[in-house]
Amino acid sequence: MIWRNVVAACAAGAVAVKVALDAALPESALLHPPGARHDGAFAAQCVKCGKCIEACPYQALHAAPFDAGAKAGTPVIDARAQACRLCDGFPCVAACPTGALSPVASREDVRMxxxxxxxxxxxxxxxxxxxxxxxxxxxxxxxxxxxxxxxxxxxxxxxxxxxxxxxxxxxxxxxxxxxxxxxxxxxxxxxxxx
Ligand code: SF4
Ligand code: SF4
Ligand code: SF4
The missing domain is CATH 3.30.70.20 (Alpha-Beta Plaits)
Structure with a gap:
């Protein structure tokens, strides 16, 4: 998969994020980080600020590509390239300013x-x-x-x-x-x- 650093403007300012350039997976095939809601509210609540992407110590998170529909710019994981390490304290969740990634009590409670x-x-x-x-x-x-x-x-x-x-x-x-x-x-x- 090819990734390129770009600057994304958003409500929280301009942040560097990585954007995939190749063909997108269907929206339903996108793997989101711990705490992402599965009731359709995630894409609406995520403001694509990239703070979770920056917070991930394993660089497991990337912005969904431009052709991912409503989920374009939301954080996704390409597990084959870098899986989620289920970090202590979930820094991705802690960095989210909107609650699009909601708190997860423990690793066992993650449901990605x-x-x-x-x-x-x-x-x-x-x-x-x-x-x-x-x-x-x-x-x-x-x-x-x-x-x-x-x-x-x-x-x-x-x-x-x-x-x-x-x-x-x-x-x-x-x-x-x-x-x-x-x-x-x-x-x-x-x-x-x-
Ligand atoms: S739990 Fe850790 S490795 Fe997984 S997405 Fe969040 S910050 Fe990245
Ligand atoms: S790691 Fe080995 S056992 Fe597991 S799915 Fe791949 S081929 Fe099968
Ligand atoms: S928890 Fe599930 S996704 Fe993670 S390594 Fe085990 S079988 Fe694979």
Whole structure:
């Protein structure tokens, strides 16, 4: 993905933000930071000031591209490039001046989205040992676990397959960032919360 620093004028002044130049994902596919509301109010409350983007110590946040409709300029995460680290105190939320990012009590309460594994691409479902996504998950054995079993139609190899618990996964994207299957498509993605 190509990013360029630009200056965005807004109610809070002029701030440097990063804007994606390539083709946009549909609005529903945009992954927003912790605390973003999922009832449609987020895009209305966010004034695109870029303060959350500046506050993120991992540079995980970028401004949604110009063709993202009402969400253009709102903070988004490209988990494959840099996932959310679920920082102590959520500096992105603390920096938001409008409440578009609302306080989150704990990391477990974050609901950015849910990880979805593409079983056609995942090495583990092909009876190879990987489990990288499992190892990197901050909620190992809760949000993601390993299902041990026989491989369908294969009497020789067992499958050590990662399985997502939808009610525990917070959508941080660390599994996506680290998936060993390469471009253009890795074997796991985040379905943003709606
Ligand atoms: S929790 Fe931390 S890493 Fe995640 S978006 Fe906020 S500041 Fe960035
Ligand atoms: S997005 Fe991936 S790494 Fe993050 S909690 Fe869910 S399964 Fe774990
Ligand atoms: S890291 Fe990727 S290939 Fe490896 S088990 Fe997880 S989803 Fe499958």
């Amino acid at each position: 989205g849910t990880a979805v594994i593409n079983r056609d691409l995942c090495l583990s479902y092909k009876a190879m040992r990987c489990e990288v996504c499992y190892r990197v998950c901050p909620f190992i054995d809760e949000a993601i676990s390993i299902n041990y079993g026989a491989r369908e139609g294969d009497s020789t190899h067992a499958v050590f397959a990662p399985v997502i618990a939808e009610d525990k996964c917070v959508g941080c994207g660390l599994c996506v960032e680290r998936c060993v299957v390469g471009e253009p498509e890795c074997a796991i993605r985040i379905e943003p919360a709606t």
